[in-house]
Amino acid sequence: MAPSKTQSAAGADIENSLETPVSTHGFDLDAMNRRPWAPAQEADVALSVERLNLSYSGKPALRDIDLTIPRRRVTAFIGPSGCGKSSLLRCFNRMNDLVDGCVVSGRVMLEDTNIYLPTVDVSQLRRRVGMVFQKPNPFPMSVYENVAYGLRIQGINRRRHLDEIVEKSLRSAALWDEVKDRLEDNALGLSGGQQQRLVIARTIAVEPEMVLLDEPASSLDPISTLKIEELIYELKSKYTIVIVTHNMQQAARVSDMTAFMNLGRLVEYDSTDRLFTNPRQRQTEDYITGRYG
Numbered sequence: 001m002a003p004s005k006t007q008s009a010a011g012a013d014i015e016n017s018l019e020t021p022v023s024t025h026g027f028d029l030d031a032m033n034r035r036p037w038a039p040a041q042e043a044d045v046a047l048s049v050e051r052l053n054l055s056y057s058g059k060p061a062l063r064d065i066d067l068t069i070p071r072r073r074v075t076a077f078i079g080p081s082g083c084g085k086s087s088l089l090r091c092f093n094r095m096n097d098l099v100d101g102c103v104v105s106g107r108v109m110l111e112d113t114n115i116y117l118p119t120v121d122v123s124q125l126r127r128r129v130g131m132v133f134q135k136p137n138p139f140p141m142s143v144y145e146n147v148a149y150g151l152r153i154q155g156i157n158r159r160r161h162l163d164e165i166v167e168k169s170l171r172s173a174a175l176w177d178e179v180k181d182r183l184e185d186n187a188l189g190l191s192g193g194q195q196q197r198l199v200i201a202r203t204i205a206v207e208p209e210m211v212l213l214d215e216p217a218s219s220l221d222p223i224s225t226l227k228i229e230e231l232i233y234e235l236k237s238k239y240t241i242v243i244v245t246h247n248m249q250q251a252a253r254v255s256d257m258t259a260f261m262n263l264g265r266l267v268e269y270d271s272t273d274r275l276f277t278n279p280r281q282r283q284t285e286d287y288i289t290g291r292y293g
Contacts, residue, residue, distance in 0.1 A: 046071040046210060046240040047092060052106035054087055056099065061087045063264045065106070069210075069257075074232060074241045076255035076272065078248055079287070084264040085244045089212050092242065093129035094122050110209075127154075130203035134215040136195035138187035138202075143179050146187045146198055150206040165205055172238075173201035174231050193224025197231065204239065211235065213243040217250070229254050248288055252276050260284045 047069040054062040062084045069075050077085040087096065094115060096102045107114045115125055127150070138146050147166045156162060166183075170176040175197045179190070187198055196216055203211055213232070217225040232241060232254045245251050251258055252272060259269040260283070268275060268284045279285045 044070055046110075048107075048109040049088075049091075050107040050109070052088075052091060052104070052108065054084075054091065054096065054102065054104050057101035061264050062091075065266050067259065067266060067269065069240060069242060071240050072236055072238070073256040074236050074243060074254050075257040075259065076251035077242070077244045077259050077261060078246070078251050079261035079267075081246070083261045085261055086214050087264075088261070089214055089242060089244050090131075092210065092212055093126045093131055094120075095126075095131065097122065127206050128208055129210045129212060130206070130208040131212040131214065132196070132199050132203055132216050134218050136192055136199055136219075138190070138195050138198050140186065140188055142184050143187045143190070143198060144183040147201050147205050149202060154206065169201040169205040170198075172204055172235065173197045174227060174234070175201055191224070193220050193227060196220065196224070196228060200231065200235075204235070208239065210240040210242065213241065215244055215246065218246065225250075248276075260287060262287075 045068050049065050049067040049069075052062055052065040052067075053060070065088060067088075077088065079085055090096045091104060091108055092110075092115075096104060104116060106116075108116060110125070110128065113120065139149060141149075144166055147169050148162050151162060151165060156165075167176060167180075170179060175194060178194060179185075179198075182189075187195065190198060200211070200216075217228045220228065229250065232243065235241060236256075243251075243255065255272045257269070258272045258275045260267045260275065260279075260281075262283060268279060268281045270280070275284065276288055279288065285291075
């Protein structure tokens with residue numbers, strides 16, 4: 001079946017969007033996307049992506065992605081379902097390695113290391129780049145042991161040291177006051193919102209450089225969602241955060257930078273304020289105003 005005029009126009013928009021440079025105040029995305037692995041100010045960049053392609057069993061999911069993630073900021077990925085947001089996020093700590101038939105090409109630079117080199121220790125990478133999934137996944141053990149789990153794997157077993165880090169992590173996740181008298185209770189007895197904040201505490205306990213959040217509030221009620229958003233805002237002073245969300249209002253509230261994706265391509269990437277108020281691409285404007293599709 002031949003593509004419709006609407007489909008052809010959408011395809012043309014995608015191709016045109018890849019040729020349009022974008023920039024934001026104090027963060028030259030145009031220059032960084034030309035050579036994302038060697039930006040003018042390296043201290044500003046936490047992670048760089050160059051010509052990234054990904055396919056599942058031969059079917060392309062990401063096409064020629066060039067992207068730079070600023071350090072200690074919140075970057076949001078938005079776009080329709082199936083556009084490649086979560087696939088791109090999972091490239092940042094090689095979670096796609098666990099998917100049969102997944103093939104990745106291109107470079108993802110964390111500091112000065114291409115994380116897809118065969119010499120990279122993937123376990124160490126995932127300590128540096130932690131991930132929180134859509135559905136809370138606490139371990140079936142106590143609240144305390146959930147947070148201490150990654151520390152014990154690293155060989156940290158002194159109780160006093162563990163106590164300090166567990167409390168610090170729970171406080172950072174805005175959960176300490178709610179669970180300080182329940183540390184020995186099974187974590188599965190917490191509410192959904194508390195479980196998700198516990199997972200975040202578990203993630204930051206091992207002191208990662210980046211935290212990846214794959215729709216962390218999609219299964220939560222509005223009050224729990226607000227707490228997660230407030231937590232994200234607090235954590236960005238210490239961590240680089242990348243969040244995938246279907247909720248554009250959430251992206252506008254919590255992020256400093258926003259990337260709009262469609263059909264596996266990066267259509268537009270800019271400061272959140274500019275992308276939502278003055279998008280450069282028609283596809284982006286149609287999506288954020290509800291005219292998409």
